[in-house]
Amino acid sequence: MSSLVLYNYFRSSTSYRVRIGLHFKNLDFEYKSVHLLKDGGEQHRAEYRQLNPIGGVPTLVHNGKPISQSMAILEYLEETFPQNRFFPKDIYTRAKVRQFCENINADIHPLQNLKVTQYLEKNLNISPEQKQQWLNNWISLGLQATERILENAAGQFCFGDEVTAADLLLVPQVFSAERFQIDLKPFPNIQRINLECLKLDAFQKAHPTRQPDYQA
Amino acid sequence: MSSLVLYNYFRSSTSYRVRIGLHFKNLDFEYKSVHLLKDGGEQHRAEYRQLNPIGGVPTLVHNGKPISQSMAILEYLEETFPQNRFFPKDIYTRAKVRQFCENINADIHPLQNLKVTQYLEKNLNISPEQKQQWLNNWISLGLQATERILENAAGQFCFGDEVTAADLLLVPQVFSAERFQIDLKPFPNIQRINLECLKLDAFQKAHPTRQPDYQA
Numbered sequence: 001m002s003s004l005v006l007y008n009y010f011r012s013s014t015s016y017r018v019r020i021g022l023h024f025k026n027l028d029f030e031y032k033s034v035h036l037l038k039d040g041g042e043q044h045r046a047e048y049r050q051l052n053p054i055g056g057v058p059t060l061v062h063n064g065k066p067i068s069q070s071m072a073i074l075e076y077l078e079e080t081f082p083q084n085r086f087f088p089k090d091i092y093t094r095a096k097v098r099q100f101c102e103n104i105n106a107d108i109h110p111l112q113n114l115k116v117t118q119y120l121e122k123n124l125n126i127s128p129e130q131k132q133q134w135l136n137n138w139i140s141l142g143l144q145a146t147e148r149i150l151e152n153a154a155g156q157f158c159f160g161d162e163v164t165a166a167d168l169l170l171v172p173q174v175f176s177a178e179r180f181q182i183d184l185k186p187f188p189n190i191q192r193i194n195l196e197c198l199k200l201d202a203f204q205k206a207h208p209t210r211q212p213d214y215q216a
Numbered sequence: 217m218s219s220l221v222l223y224n225y226f227r228s229s230t231s232y233r234v235r236i237g238l239h240f241k242n243l244d245f246e247y248k249s250v251h252l253l254k255d256g257g258e259q260h261r262a263e264y265r266q267l268n269p270i271g272g273v274p275t276l277v278h279n280g281k282p283i284s285q286s287m288a289i290l291e292y293l294e295e296t297f298p299q300n301r302f303f304p305k306d307i308y309t310r311a312k313v314r315q316f317c318e319n320i321n322a323d324i325h326p327l328q329n330l331k332v333t334q335y336l337e338k339n340l341n342i343s344p345e346q347k348q349q350w351l352n353n354w355i356s357l358g359l360q361a362t363e364r365i366l367e368n369a370a371g372q373f374c375f376g377d378e379v380t381a382a383d384l385l386l387v388p389q390v391f392s393a394e395r396f397q398i399d400l401k402p403f404p405n406i407q408r409i410n411l412e413c414l415k416l417d418a419f420q421k422a423h424p425t426r427q428p429d430y431q432a
Binding site for chain 1: 269270271272281283284285287288289291292295296307308310311312314315317318319321322323325326327332335336339340342346349350353358361364365
């Protein structure tokens with residue numbers, strides 16, 4: 001019997017990616033909430049730092065062994081549970097899917113991250129308008145590049161007609177963009193694929209509003 | 217005959233990662249410089265944007281097909297050229313190496329990136345002292361987590377006694393940290409492994425000071 005425990009937070013987009021991956025592969029897992037705001041952030045507690053030295057979410061614990069960083073977790077899930085693959089078999093297409101994922105993981109997401117906007121507010125005293133400009137700038141720039149890739153790559157989903165890791169990254173990024181009130185009208189492919197994914201069971205089960213620690 | 221062209225910039229740490237990977241696998245490649253500062257940044261030119269929609273470096277072109285994002289490129293190199301592997305064969309160790317890489321790729325590097333410090337200077341008018349505090353904060357926090365991982369994982373290199381992708385990410389991050397005058401004394405494992413790697417031919421050949429577009 002293999003045991004999977006996911007330490008995560010309903011609203012965290014990196015957590016959301018991994019939840020979709022787990023549901024997409026029909027894997028049962030125990031949901032452990034790590035509240036990023038309560039008591040200064042539960043991710044900073046010493047016992048959680050044992051699992052995740054950088055103090056972020058999510059962390060997946062498989063048979064007692066922890067892995068963090070959503071991209072590393074998704075690759076691990078794919079290698080460990082081969083059903084319902086989300087990385088394409090063709091090496092070049094797989095590289096393009098990873099490239100797409102990293103555009104979100106390493107270029108957009110780190111700049112919208114809670115710890116970064118908290119630093120800007122507390123240490124650089126930025127105004128609410130400056131914070132909104134910061135978010136608009138990085139998210140819109142990143143989504144422009146994403147939209148341009150989709151113009152050529154997309155079918156029903158980001159890469160052709162099968163769900164890939166690209167969709168697992170895109171949908172949580174759209175969720176964040178909506179929460180940050182980014183104008184999505186310039187991105188018709190992104191909007192369409194997001195809605196297409198949200199018809200699927202795995203994406204619905206993983207949605208932030210359906211998690212036990214959800215708060216409006 | 218397979219042809220490899222690397223669009224990159226001597227000082228870019230993401231470029232440096234990929235150069236180490238190419239040299240580690242003894243692959244010949246054509247070096248194309250993309251100067252990140254000249255004329256407002258050559259990465260923004262329309263012809264380069266065709267290769268890399270997000271306008272960053274590096275981009276590897278293999279037999280005419282472009283791939284960007286350093287992590288996607290390293291995974292592609294590993295899958296395409298199996299000699300001198302840098303991702304461990306064991307699935308869990310491979311996941312931990314990827315996690316280590318992403319701590320640098322998605323947590324440290326995006327916040328020290330040129331486009332981000334340029335935004336802070338131009339749009340938020342931060343002072344040179346505030347810029348230094350920003351860099352100190354994110355790089356030191358990230359390296360603290362990295363050092364803690366190495367206390368358990370390291371041998372001669374980051375993960376045991378073989379070079380892995382973790383080393384390919386660590387050495388360029390140390391190069392950047394030194395350039396940004398971050399105090400590395402609290403990180404003895406990082407310093408030791410960096411020096412150990414720099415004894416190797418692949419790391420020497422990939423060093424920023426050895427590239428054709430190097431400027432002091």
